[in-house]
Amino acid sequence: MSRIFTVLAMLAALLVAPMSASAENLDPENTIYLDLKDGRVTIKLRPDLAPNHVERIKKLTRQGFYDGIIFHRVIDNFMAQTGDPTGTGMGGSDEPYLKAEFSNASFKRGVLGMARAGDPNSANSQFFIMFADGGWLNGQYTVWGEVVDGMEHIDAITRGEPPANPDKIIKMQVAADAS
16 A cells, blocks of 8 residues: 555656746746736746747846836737737837747747737737637747746736736846846
């Protein structure tokens, strides 16, 4: 009987270890903290997939660009979009557009993608976080990160196009710069 418990304990440890290791072993230079009204979201950046997009996100984050910006388009069972200082979905930063960095990465729950206009090479500062899988976006938008902790805070973002009382990014920072 005790051998069964030992085997079950070992199996449980093997199943839990990968989940906790993903949040513990993050590179602070390639991790973003996104503070929302309900708590902190930890985002693993993916420079292996989209080095130019990751650099843009880090640059704007370090400038404080995203602090106070609302989630202007939040569609239930799809995604939450932010990154427009005008709050209309039509604005961006003063930086030039980015060339698309499409990859084989899937748009699944928790993935962050770069929003753009009709031109694939028109991404600037707006991004979205997936609430659910969206395979039809694969190869059409640039994947640049993934939520590794705090997805429940993303799930709590107020829905709407635009939301009547939109949530905002309280603070966004590169983990290496966090105090």
